[in-house]
Amino acid sequence: MIQDYYIIDFSYDVEDNKPLIYIWCVDKEGNRVVVLEKNFRPYFYAVLDDNPDIEKITDEIKKLSTPASPITNIDQLERKYYGNPVKVLRIETIIPAYIRIYRDQVSKIKGIKEVVEADIRFYMRYSIDKNLKPFTWFKADVEEIPNEKFRVKKVYELKNILETYEDKPPDLKIMAFDIEVFNKYGSPNPRRDPVIIIGVWTDEGEKQFITDDDDLKTIREFSNFVLNHDPDIILGYNSNRFDWPYLLERTKLRNVKLDIGRKINSEPTQGTYGHYSIVGRLNVDLFGFAMSIEEVKVKSLDNIADYLGILPKTQRVNLEWYQIPEYWTDDKKRKILLQYNLDDVKSTYLLKDAFLPFGEQITTITGLPLDQLSMASVGYRVEWLLMREAFFYNEIIPNRVEREYESYKGGLVIPPKPGIHEKVYVLDFSSMYPSIMIKYNIGPDTLVKGECDNCWVAPEVGHKFRKSPDGFYKTILQKLVEERKEVKSKLKEVENEYERRRLDERQRALKIMANAFYGYMGWLGARWYSKEGAEAVTAWGRETISEVAKLVQSEGFEVIYGDTDSVFITAKDESKINNIVKEIIDKFGLDIKIDKEYEKIFFTENKKRYAGITKEGKIDIVGFEAIRGDWCDLAKNIQKDVIVKVLTSSIDDAVKLVRETIMKLRRREFNIEDLVIWKSLDKDINEYNVDAPHVNAAKKAMKAGYAIFKGGKIGYIVVKGNGKISQRAEPYFMVKDKSRIDIDYYIDRQIVPSTLRILEQFGITENTLKNTGINIMDFFNKK
DNA sequence: TATGACCGGGG
């Protein structure tokens, strides 16, 4: 029979000594089904030398065949390798794991130059070859077979794929979850500390499973809920590195399986680094998507949800993790802890609106399933797209090669003019690098070494790229650009709100993929790496931006800063700004736009660091490092406050604020919590060779009988005494007496540096800040 | 100035 299926995910098993691919799907009626492919076989290519004795080579390969997984086929084929025609042998076997064994043996045979495409995951190979992508549909001839071991409505055996296409997706069931565990001091240890709360949130509402005496019961209730609700997508935040390993360790301890997949008797298994895969469902860790939000420095769930306007911090319960035992033990406070868990799981659920429509589009472009996509770096996303395209164009996928790092010159940074500026416009080339790659046909396959009559020659570096025919990168980039144009023009016609959102995410995803090509080309791990290509892109980029700077200056604007593909300018005559934008577009053939307008902005002498207030009154802070996790709260907060004062009030006010804070510190008017510096412990404490403060603090905690394990955080406070700072770091919970705290450390190493980073260029010195008037003599001496 | 160790998020 012929039916249509929407693909969610792939997986595979070896059964009866044959590989079996599972295509997890939803059918047109909304049934969850699995389609089984029994006939696909793993293979790889051997690239042949120029004048090969094919018969002899084939014989030698045949000799390698073993009964456990015989070599079933050797075909001679024509392929392209970096655009050049080559002869290859396609070597097919039965069991995927044998590819590894045969590739090593075959590569040693004389007459074979190289073995390629032997390092591609089996089901991804299948999805590439059959052009099946998650979140798209396919029409196929299938036969229903008995369902013995799957938690789906129907099971089909695939006979023949008739077509693949994109269409409106079915409604997918989405569930978010979040666990809380009990641990007093140190880090939670799954061998000891129970899970106390598991919160879930679905479109049907929320639910919490709360531990009474045995958390195994809680986990069972949770896994029953998963089986009953049967979600297609399970969302978590950092779940691949915390929740899943924790739950699995807790159940393993009791010899119980966490059997929640769509294949009966399967557990979440650890796939590629850190990723847990749940058979038949998409286990998506949203932290992976949050990583790409550069505007938020500390990517905690509450920060991300607050930034995206999903759940403002003012409307939720804010607890620090170390307060959890206290709120769990105290009956009156427990309600607050339960609400905290609900707020977290609700945020996680709602983040789907921010991330999933975009992820869905990246998946349909690259073919990378959503669960892997969330963990995959930009490089892998680009690479999956390139690998699909390579198959389409009969291009060989190059092997991964270990490479030595070679630095090359990057984008041009026009040094900032330190100080405060008013009425600043930011002109930004939105897609400078991909445009350059297309314009000059850049890539490893178009690079010409030696003489070339018909080549583009890069400025400064002199690399040459043939003008025609189009290279691999140019071909695919143009496809992306073309499709984006189509999507954008469709967007103008469509009125349906849902369709509009989908198209808008699509055009955004296409743009982001295109912009990632340059970074990919210069990434050491890239299969299509080209140092010369990356070097040429930045060289043409530098040329462009410096010419743009010259042009705007000649028109009477002042350039106060520039970085790679943007220039910051002040305009005396605002009416001319739109004309200059038009002029640049005409002259360079590249799209530039007014990206931002700052009412006020200030630069330090450092590149890539500034803060400004926009026309809309929003404060942007870029590059200042105290917005990081490893500074104490007091230092982080005061840096923010100083920036706000500088932008909205005056330098004097900012200085006053710092002085007041220092005075309060000296008078011991502070909360100890605000002085705690948190660091993570990624190793067992005795594995550390370094004498770092957090390591010493952890050792002291252990000596005092507290359990400290790897994977957790240690908060420390620096106390008075002799010796190095690292030796004077003590676990925060062992410091009860404020008078023991080394106030000078906090002034000199936290408050002063974080605020001086901004105030320095306004002529403020360390002495100005520390001269708090507490010592009258000091005050007069300074005068 | 280069190299290597460390860290993020989660409780």
Place this chain on the structure above:
DNA sequence: GTGTACGGTCATA
């Protein structure tokens, strides 16, 4: 599972 992140900062040689 035909596999093994990345990019930034800090300490140390």
